[in-house]
Each structure stands twice: as structure tokens, then as C-alpha cells.
Amino acid sequence: MSKKQHYAITVNGKEEEFLAEPRELLIYTLRERLNITGPHIGCETSHCGACTVTIDGKSVKACTMFVAQANGKDITTIEGIGGPDDLHPLQEAFKEHHGLQCGYCTPGMITRATKLLEENPNPTEEDIRFGMAGNICRCTGYQNIVKSIQAAAAEMNAAKEAAE
Amino acid sequence: MKDEVTREERVDNLKGMGCSRKRVEDARFTQGKGNYVDDVKLDGMLFGDFVRSPYAHARIKSIDTAAALEVPGVLAVLTAADLEPLGLHWMPTLAGDKQMVLADGKVLFQGQEVAFVVAEDRYAAADGIELVEVEYEELPVLVDPFEALKSDVVLREDTVDENGKATDGAHGPRKHPNHIFTWDAGDKEPTEEVIANADVVAEESMYYHRTHPCPLETCGCVASMDKVNGKLTLWGTFQAPHAIRTIVSLISGLEEHNIRVISPDIGGGFGNKVGAYPGYVCSVVASIVTGKPVKWIEDRMDNLMTTAFARDYWMKGKISATPEGKITGLHCHVTADHGGFDACADPTKFPAGFMNICTGSYDIPTAYLEVDGVYTNKAPGGVSYRCSFRVTEAVYFIERMIEVLAIKLDMDAAELRRINFIKKEQFPYTAALGWEYDSGDYHTAWDKALKAVDYDGLRAEQAQRVEDFKAGKTRKLMGIGLSFFTEIVGAGPVKNCDILGLGMFDSCEIRIHPTGSAIARLGTISQGQGHATTFAQILASEIGLPADSITIEEGDTDTAPYGLGTYGSRSTPVAGAATAMAGRKIRAKAQMIAAYLLEVHDDDVEFDVDRFVVKGAPEKFKTMKEIAFAAYNQAIPGIEPGLEAVSYYDPPNMTYPFGAYVCVMDIDVDTGVPDIRRFYALDDCGTRINPMIIEGQVHGGLTEALAVALGQEIAYDDMGNCKTGTLMDFFLPTAWEVPNYETDFTVTPSPHHPIGAKGVGESPHVGGVPCFSNAVQDAFRPFGNMHTNMPHDHWRIWKTANDLGLHG
Numbered sequence: 011m012s013k014k015q016h017y018a019i020t021v022n023g024k025e026e027e028f029l030a031e032p033r034e035l036l037i038y039t040l041r042e043r044l045n046i047t048g049p050h051i052g053c054e055t056s057h058c059g060a061c062t063v064t065i066d067g068k069s070v071k072a073c074t075m076f077v078a079q080a081n082g083k084d085i086t087t088i089e090g091i092g093g094p095d096d097l098h099p100l101q102e103a104f105k106e107h108h109g110l111q112c113g114y115c116t117p118g119m120i121t122r123a124t125k126l127l128e129e130n131p132n133p134t135e136e137d138i139r140f141g142m143a144g145n146i147c148r149c150t151g152y153q154n155i156v157k158s159i160q161a162a163a164a165e166m167n168a169a170k171e172a173a174e
Numbered sequence: 175m176k177d178e179v180t181r182e183e184r185v186d187n188l189k190g191m192g193c194s195r196k197r198v199e200d201a202r203f204t205q206g207k208g209n210y211v212d213d214v215k216l217d218g219m220l221f222g223d224f225v226r227s228p229y230a231h232a233r234i235k236s237i238d239t240a241a242a243l244e245v246p247g248v249l250a251v252l253t254a255a256d257l258e259p260l261g262l263h264w265m266p267t268l269a270g271d272k273q274m275v276l277a278d279g280k281v282l283f284q285g286q287e288v289a290f291v292v293a294e295d296r297y298a299a300a301d302g303i304e305l306v307e308v309e310y311e312e313l314p315v316l317v318d319p320f321e322a323l324k325s326d327v328v329l330r331e332d333t334v335d336e337n338g339k340a341t342d343g344a345h346g347p348r349k350h351p352n353h354i355f356t357w358d359a360g361d362k363e364p365t366e367e368v369i370a371n372a373d374v375v376a377e378e379s380m381y382y383h384r385t386h387p388c389p390l391e392t393c394g395c396v397a398s399m400d401k402v403n404g405k406l407t408l409w410g411t412f413q414a415p416h417a418i419r420t421i422v423s424l425i426s427g428l429e430e431h432n433i434r435v436i437s438p439d440i441g442g443g444f445g446n447k448v449g450a451y452p453g454y455v456c457s458v459v460a461s462i463v464t465g466k467p468v469k470w471i472e473d474r475m476d477n478l479m480t481t482a483f484a485r486d487y488w489m490k491g492k493i494s495a496t497p498e499g500k501i502t503g504l505h506c507h508v509t510a511d512h513g514g515f516d517a518c519a520d521p522t523k524f525p526a527g528f529m530n531i532c533t534g535s536y537d538i539p540t541a542y543l544e545v546d547g548v549y550t551n552k553a554p555g556g557v558s559y560r561c562s563f564r565v566t567e568a569v570y571f572i573e574r575m576i577e578v579l580a581i582k583l584d585m586d587a588a589e590l591r592r593i594n595f596i597k598k599e600q601f602p603y604t605a606a607l608g609w610e611y612d613s614g615d616y617h618t619a620w621d622k623a624l625k626a627v628d629y630d631g632l633r634a635e636q637a638q639r640v641e642d643f644k645a646g647k648t649r650k651l652m653g654i655g656l657s658f659f660t661e662i663v664g665a666g667p668v669k670n671c672d673i674l675g676l677g678m679f680d681s682c683e684i685r686i687h688p689t690g691s692a693i694a695r696l697g698t699i700s701q702g703q704g705h706a707t708t709f710a711q712i713l714a715s716e717i718g719l720p721a722d723s724i725t726i727e728e729g730d731t732d733t734a735p736y737g738l739g740t741y742g743s744r745s746t747p748v749a750g751a752a753t754a755m756a757g758r759k760i761r762a763k764a765q766m767i768a769a770y771l772l773e774v775h776d777d778d779v780e781f782d783v784d785r786f787v788v789k790g791a792p793e794k795f796k797t798m799k800e801i802a803f804a805a806y807n808q809a810i811p812g813i814e815p816g817l818e819a820v821s822y823y824d825p826p827n828m829t830y831p832f833g834a835y836v837c838v839m840d841i842d843v844d845t846g847v848p849d850i851r852r853f854y855a856l857d858d859c860g861t862r863i864n865p866m867i868i869e870g871q872v873h874g875g876l877t878e879a880l881a882v883a884l885g886q887e888i889a890y891d892d893m894g895n896c897k898t899g900t901l902m903d904f905f906l907p908t909a910w911e912v913p914n915y916e917t918d919f920t921v922t923p924s925p926h927h928p929i930g931a932k933g934v935g936e937s938p939h940v941g942g943v944p945c946f947s948n949a950v951q952d953a954f955r956p957f958g959n960m961h962t963n964m965p966h967d968h969w970r971i972w973k974t975a976n977d978l979g980l981h982g
Contacts (some may be wrong), residue, residue, distance in 0.1 A: 031297065038296070047213040048206020050441065052390045053474040057901035060390055088206035097205075105200040108870045112702030113203025114390045114441030120204060143908040146901075148390045148442045149702045151873030152909040 017081045021046060022090030032078035037061045039077045040087060048088035048117040052146070059145030062118035063087045069125045069144070088117035091124055099169075100124060100162040109158030111149035119145045123159050131167060135160070184783045189722060190715030191929065194866035197707045199700070208439040214396045214409050216467040220249065222460050223299040223470065224453070225289040225306045226480070227281035230317070230551040230894020231329070232310040234277055237289060241305040247298030249464060251306060252290040252456060254278040265425055265455055268448075268673055269525060270344030271354070271516035272332075273554060275452045280313070282329060282514030283553045284894050285479035290456040292468060315894040319488065319511040319548035322352040329514065329549045344516070345525045345547075354516050354547035359530035359607045365542035368503035372494030376582040380574055381963045382567050384486035384511070384552070384888040386478050387559040388906060389701070391441025393481050394471035397457040401465050405432050410454060412437045412729075413447040414739025416697055417676055419731045421450055426458060437729035443701035444878065445557035446482045448519040448741045475899045482519075483552070483888050484559030486511040487529075487567045493575045499583050501594045504538050504606075506571060508545040510556075516547060518556030519741070520563045521671040521678060527563030528662045530607040534572035535616050535660040535832060536594040541606035551894040560878050560939035562663040562742035569659045573944035577656075577951065578960055587952075588629060591658050592620060602925075609662060611830045615858070615922045620658060623834035623856045626918060629654075632838060640956045649844050655837035655949025659941035663933045664747025664829040673738065679824040680748035681735035682756040684713065686817035688806040690799030691723035694756070697737010698749040699729040703871070703935055705745060708863045709753050712929060716757030717764070718784035718798040735820055743831070743933035746863070747924075752823035754928040759819035763805070768796045770810050829924045829932035833857040835945040841953045843980045846972030848884065848950060855941070856918040860932035869917050872938045876915055879942025881907050883950075885967040905967070954978060 014029040019039075026044055035054075040046040040063070052058035054073045061073040064086040092098035100120050103109065110116040119142070126133065126141040133141065138159050139152070147155060179187070189195045202208050239251035254276040257263040264272045277288040289306050293299035316322040316329065328334055328351040335341050340348035345355035369375055395410030406428055412418045415437040423430040440447065453470040460468040472481065488509040494502045510526060512518060520527040526545035533541050558564065576594075580587035595616040596603050603611040632654050639652040668677035681697040694713055698705060706726040714721040728734055737749060761781060768786035769776040772794055779786040786801070788794040796804075804810070805817040838852040855872055862868055885905035889897045898904045923930025943964075950966040951959055957978045962970065975981060 034297070041212075042215075042295075045215070046206075050210065050391065051212065051471075052392075053901045055474065055900050055902065058390060058906070093205060094201075101204040104204050105196055108197065108866050110200060110203055111704065111870060111874060112390070112440065112442040113199065113208045114210065116203045116208075117206040139909040139912075143910040146390065146906050146908060148388065148444070148878070148906065149874045150870060151875075151877035151915065152912050153873045153914050154870060156909065 015078065017077055019080050019082065020084045022086060030077050032076055034077045035073060036075040036077050036080045037072040040072060046087050046089055050114055050117065057146065059122060060115050060118045062122045062145060064121060064125055069122050088121050091121060098124065099165045100159070103158040103162035103165065107154050107158040107161055109150065109155045115145060115147045119147065119155060126159070127163055127166060131163060133163060181783060188714040188718065188720050188784060189711060191711050191861070191863050193864070195707055195711055195721060195864055197704050199704060199706050210391055210439045210441055211394045211396060211409050211411050212471050214438065216396065216398060219396065219467040219469055220292050220294060220460070220464060221296045221299050222290050222292045222457055222468050223296065223303060224287045225291065225303050225308065227277065227284060227286045227288050229281060229310050229312055230284045231282060231313040231315045233280045233313060234288070235309040235311055238307040239289065241307065242291060242302040245298060245302045245305060247294040248291060248302040249294070250292040250460065251302065252276065252292070252460060257459065260459065262425065262455055262459060265450065266674065267515055267517040269516040269518040269520060270522060273515035273517055275455045283551055284896055285476065285553060287452040290460065292460045292464060315551045315892070316352070317550055317552060317890050317892060317894050319509050319550055322548050322550050323350050325352065328352065329551065352549045354512055354549060355525050356544065356546050357525045358542070358544040360542040361540060362542045365503050365505050365540045368540045369492050369494045369505055372502055373497050374495045374582055375492055376575065376579040377492045378575060378578045378961050379490045380571070380961055382485045382487040382489060382570055383964055384483050385559065385882050385886050386483050386888050386904065387444035387446040387557065388478060388904065389442030389444055389446050392472035392474060392477040393447055393451060393453065394469070395454050395457050396467055396469045397461040398467035399461040399465065405434065406458065407434045407436065408458065409436045409438055411440050411447045413443045413699060413701065413741050415699055415729050416731050416736045417673060417738055418450065420676060421674070422458065435731045437699045440699065440701040443741065444560045445484060445519065445741055448557055449482055449517055451481050474901060478888065478904055479896045479899045480553050481555065482557040483513065483555035484557050485567060489567065489571050491571060491575045493579050495579060495583065499585050499590050499593055501536055501538050502540065504533055504541040506532050506543045510545055510547045511550050511552065512547050512556055513550055513552040513554040515554035517554035519558060521665055522673055523670055524563060527558065529564040529568050531565055531609060531660070531662045532568035532571050533605050533607055534569060535596060535658050537596045537600065538606055543607055552890060558742055560875060561936045562661060562665065565661055566940050566943060569940050570944045573657050573659065573948065574961060577948055581955060581960060587656055588624060592617065595620065610827060611660065612827050612924050612926055613922050614660065614830060614832055615920065616658065616832060619832065619834045619856055619858055619920045622918065622920065623836055623854060627836045627852065627854050650840045650842050651953040653839040653841060653949040653953030655839065655945045655952060657835045657941050657945035657948060659937070660830055660832045661743070661937050661940050662828045662830055663743035663936065664825055665742050665744055666828055667826060668824045676738060677824070678738045679822050680737035680744065680752050681820065681822045682749060682752040683735045683820040684756045684760055684818060686760060686802045686805070688803050690719055690802040692719055693725045693727060694753065695727045695734040696749045696753065697735055698740040698745040701740065703740070703745065704867045708867060709750065711863055712750055712753045713757050716754050717760050718781065743936045746931045746933045747829045747927060748823055748825055750931055751825060751928050752821045755823055756819045756821035759821060760817060763817060764798060764801045766813055767801050767804055767810060771796050771804055826926050829860065829927060831857065831859045831932040831934060831937050833937050833941045835941045837945045837949040839949040839953065841950065841971060843975040846968035846975065848971060850913040853913055854916045854918065855938060856920065857934060857937050858920045858922050859934035859937065860921065860923045860927065861930035862919065862921065863931060868934050871935045872917050873915055875936060875938025876942045877907055877912050879939045880912065880946055881905055883943050883946035883964055883966060885965045887965050
């Protein structure tokens, strides 16, 4: 056990300040301290990606980052990506194309996919399979996840074009 | 009243059976609003976690908890000594054996639960665990079941009498103190005679390795004892919540009405979440002791090392045939490694599950199966990983034996299958090992599959490839994997299927609301299968209310009718049938109400999509919505108000889905890397409720099959150390390794199921494993390969090539 420290992080646009032990893993800070339960825990070794969040513009596995390392950072979780009134195209596409089954990997999967499409708005199937390889799904066999991401990319590109 | 929509539109509006209705579950899951057990948070909730044994076999000399109890935040440390006065230091297993909840004097596998630390949060619990001092005395370790059957080392002291002689187990006499049971099916002597006198006999030994279902969410629970009202609420990752309630009642002594079990959203099960685990018992006890809610959640290592392994079958087969390839007999012996406790999740009368479906899809006149269960120093489990009770092992066995026989006969393996299939006109077909197959049309499915992949073209390409390889033009071989499987699912008829005496029926209760919407509750629980979507579709077609107006609820034992849960592809065959039958009860009452409202005799109205119409006068009708309102709000002579029904369905038989799979693979002989070029899967699951969900199940099941066939295993070293306790070592395929699959279907409805459905969730796993494995082995067939054991990881494939002299 170690002494509690003061930390401040921004999660989904909201500033949070609290005392915590530096060894606390970010995933527990989110889930247990801040009640943000969208990101899940699947392995605690960075393999499965169920805990994926976005930190300062990069996909990060929150199960292997200490809260101390997240101090001062800007974090987005699935809850900040879209809600009932403003669904993200990826959220729509996963439902439309049966891109999920048990739903456990889905928040991390969609959170990762938002970054993938930011990095590469026109990914090939190979790009998607490579770019999503850090997120494990035990249910779908990925085929419909790939399809969902392709559909969302097309939708987002069409919307962008219409806006221009 | 004018009917403004067409009949076709009325059918579409229902979103009933046969349409690819989008899933109602997805809104919450895609927005991070699922509610899994680790999301449950209660006031004052504590966290419990285990001190686990580092040794696979050791005596416990002492446990010192003093230092752990000094850790700030640690409230209690439970050991077997604390549980013993309650009679809870051991618990019954589903297989009729018993299992230590906390180590009672010794440990039998690495990772076994030794003490339970209860603390204010998981960090304090982890700190406490570090400081529990356990003194162990190492004992000789047995990791090989054949060795265990010869050894003087007795693993379980409760298997011998005071003279050291093996006592009877739950399934009869033991041959040795480390022997659990012998179970057999079929005719021994006639089979041996047929094989002894046969023209052609192929023999093979194969090891179906130990693996693990590894759902992305591990197992866990939250136990909350309300001492004021005497009520225990238990949230958990339970595939069978009602059975868990009964088991908790039986072992704790709490009355069943005082126990409420809730399975919230479950992050995948695949069999891992059927069993009862020490974590559940310890959480309940800790909650009773502390008066506070206690949460226990496995980490991944706990999950892989301790709860619910699958497979671990050493199978020895003999298959005999005429020179033309007609199979005359099949003999199978299995040595089954059950680990330290027999905790297999099978119907109680079937200690080897439905392994006796191992005659597969073939008309084999004589067969015999014998299974010996053995204790070793490995984790207990023996669950059905995405299959119905050992069906995966059975199908792997027969589909490998067919390939081996084809080599022996120098025949094409597709043709060998074709000439031995049970013919359409032979159904219902009683197999040599006892099961009555309800329906099938194997030849049609097989022909469709072979045509779809241009089988003859593939074989020609493969022959050319072998020539090119021999000529040094390529280093890649081509394998064509075939598999034709028959599953046996939907356990099951209460006359022969029960778990610890609990009959394996299932149930549905429907309540129609006055405005024409409804809630239905079932005894099952979805873990990703989409029950809330598909069961509403069954009901929509049966009762004529839109699926979108029907809420499906499962998993709360205080509200749902009793049922045995979801595993073994039983939800659609059993609870799906109950749903249809309950719907028909609703419809029967609705018919009387409609007739009254239309002022005609009951027999003069008939059901049409979403309404009852007067026969011969379709302009005179009452919609189900109107009928629902009248059921509650109109005084109808002789009919009590309300519109509700419940059905408990005891299936007359199992269902027998089948399928034809083909895999085409290129294998680099120098790296051992397989490249899956094509995978075609034809499934016949009878009536199709939601094609989109069926396809999703097939994709997922095939991917789990790929994992098992090509790399996934739970491996131990000679000291009983589990070598595959993290996702670094335990293979879960990513999007990068997985191919696209082609899906196809035929429809042969089950004759005894109310809607003709058979279940599909596990078929692709059952049929997929032999298909991937056969593809690897087929690539090496031209070079003399008969059989190599799974998992075919890169190293093992390279080794096969090397052993066959293909590296020059």
C-alpha cells in the first residue's frame, strides 16, 4: 500500500479530481471510482482490448496504465462517443450489421474503431483487420465487425462529402 | 373496419420468424450501458479473492492469516477450517463427485483455492493475499492419466477404504484409487467380432487436447445477505441461474424462496459459466459472516487455470469396412482426464456426456464405446465448450476415423462419407449406440456443399500442387478439410436428462398487456445469443403481436419461471419450444374471445397473421390487439379476465442439427503457417428463426473452432504447472488471423419440435474443429501422414513436415 496522491483527469469532457494510490490502474479509476462502466476488464495484460479508451488522441488499454500515468490527461470512453440522442455512426453500424453478440468487447472495439477511422478514413479490409487486432472478440469471428466498420466509414465519408 | 394494409405488410410488421430482425440488445451494448456482474455496485460492498496454491499436489501443513488480517482494509480470511463447521468446506459437483471449496488438508492442482481474503476493495484483498502464509509439503505430481491409473500415489483420500482398496464412485466401481468411472454404450463382443473378421480395419489413437472456453468476461458474483429479511441475493455469471438457486439452497440450508439469483448481462459463456465454483460459495459465506455484500471476480489467470477446462480426451479407435468402403463396425475407447475433482458439467446419467453420438452421421451397424474417467493433478472442469456435452470430442473422433479409413482404403474421403451416410428415408434412425436421430437429409447437404466449392476442381488443383511441390516449384502444400457432423442438442427429455436430479425441461411465461404488447419470461439466459430478439420473433409469429411490442426477460429467479438455463444449444430446442407452446395457449384463449366478439362459434374463426377472422368472411375479424384489450376490459361469459400463459416443455427427444463444412488451406512447410483460403459452412438447424443471428453464430463458432484446432490449449509441465495461464500463451484469434466465412444452409425441420427448430449456436464449433484439423492433415496425406494431434500451431505443423522429411 502506498500513500494517496492528488490526481486530476478529464473524462468525456468532465474534469475529475480525487485522491488515489498511484498504483491504481486507470480501468479501476474509471469503473469503480468514477462509475464509468463502459470499458470492461478482460485480461489485465493488454491483450484483449475490452478496456480500450482514448487518451490524448491515442487508443490506450486502460487495464495497464496507472492512474498516476493518466494524471492531467484527456480521456474519452464509449460513454463520450455517443448516446441515445447522438449515436456515433459506428454505434449504428455495429447494430445494423450484427457486429456484436455478448457485447462485452463492444465498447472497447467501437472506441478503438473511432481512432482507426480518424487515422485512416478509407481503410481496406486488411487495414481494418490489422488496425483492430488489439481488440479480441470471442463471439463474432470478426467478419461482421469488419463489415460494421466499413459501413460506418462509408457513412462518415458520405456525410463529410455532403457537408463540404 | 377497413383493412388498409396488405397481408404481406401485416406479416412484415410482426418481424416474426424467418426475418433478420436487428437485435434489441445492441442499443445498450453499443453505448456502454450493458450491466455485467462487475458493474454491480452496492453500498458497503466488499471484495473477496483467493490465496491459490502454487503447487499441483501438496499437503498443507499450516495456514497463518495473522499478517494478512493486519492489512488495513482486510476484514476476514476464510479457510477450510472456518467452512467446516458449516459443512461447506467441500461442495457437490455436477458430476456426482465433491470438490473442496477451500483446501482441506491438501491441494490437487495448481491454482486451487486455499483461503478467501475479504477486504474493502480489491487492492486491499490483493495485499492481504500476499501476506497469508501457507506452508506446503510437496507430493508427487500426476499429470498423465495413464500414469495415474498405475501409480501408487493416491490423489483423493476419499477414494480408498481403510485397507487402501478403491471404493465405489458415483458411477460404479473404481479400477484404481485414481479411477473415477467406467461408462460404456453399445455392444462390446459383437463389435469386437465384426472388427476382428473385417476385410479392412483402420486404427488410430488421438489426443483431443485440454483447452478452455475463455469467454471475454471471466466468472464472478456478488452475494448480498440481507440479515433483516433473511434474504440472499446472488448476482453472477450463471448460465443456469435457477439450478444455481436450487444448489445454493441445498448446500447452504437457506430456503429456496429466500434466495434470489440474478444473471445480469453475461459477457460470453461457452460452457465456462455452467458450473458452481468455490468463489460463489465463499462469497455467500463471506456475506453471511460480514453482513455486507461481497463481490468476487476472477482475473484471467484464475479463469484459465481453475474454472472449467474442456476436452482432454485420449481416444483410441478402430473402424472396420468392406473393401468397397461400407463401414461395418466402430470401436472407441476414451481415457478421460478429469483433473483433481470430477466436476464435469454433464447430465448426471451421462458421465461422458453424449460421447455416444460418436457414430456420427453414418449408418454403422455395430459399435461400442467405453470411457474411463481418471483423476490427475490438473484443474477440474470438463465443461462443454461451445458444444453439447462431449459432442465436439465425438464428432472429432468419427471425422478423423473416416479420414484414416479413407487413407487405408485409398479412397476419396468425400465419397467414403457419401456411401456411409444415413439415408433420408432411414429417419427417424436409431444409432448403434442408442440415440434416435429425429431427422436429416445428409446427401442433399453434402452434394450442395461439394458443388459450391467445386470439390473436383479443388482436388485437381491439389494434385497439381503436389506435383509442383515435388518438382521444387513451390514450398506450399494445399489441404482440403472436410467435415460432416451431426450434433445432438436440446437436453433434454426429463426421462433421461437431469443435472443432480433437476429435470432438464425449460419454460416460458407470457403476459399480454391490455394495449396489445407483452412480456415473456424464460428459464434460459442469453450470453450473446440474442434471446431478447429471437424469442420475441417466435412469439410474434405465434400470437400475432409485433416482436417490437414484446419484451423478453431472463435470468431473475424471482420473476422468471424455472428452467435449466442456456448451454448445450438447448435454448431454442427446449425454451423455444416452451415459448411456442405458451404462445399457442394464448392463441387458444384469444380464439374464444374473438368468436365471442364476432358473435360466431369458436370453430368459425381462424388465426391469420395478427388476427382472428371469420372463416370465409375475412372482412370480419378482430386483431390480437383488440382481443387483448377485450380480454381485460370486457365481461365475457364463461371466460375469466386476463391473457396470460405458462408452458413447461419437456422435449420428447433431442434435436439433431447437422452440417457440411469444407476448408481450403495453403500450408507453408518451412514456417508451418497455415493460410485459410476458403471456408464454406452449410448448416441445417431446421426452421430458421433469424438468419442474421444464425450467420453470426456460425462465424463465431467457426472462429472458436479455428482457435482450438490451430493453437489453443491448456498445457501443463511435468510438475503440474499450468503453462498457459495468460492470453500471451493461450491463443485467442484476432481479426488478423481469422478468414471470411461463406455460409449456406438447407432446412430439415425437427419433426417433434413445435416450430421445427433445432439449435445452431454450437454446430459450427463442433463441425469446425475437425474441418480445420482435417485440412492440415489432408495437406500432408500425399506424403504419408495418417494423423497428428491438435492443436496444429505453427511449430507442430512444421514438425509434421519435418517428420515426413519435407525439409530435405
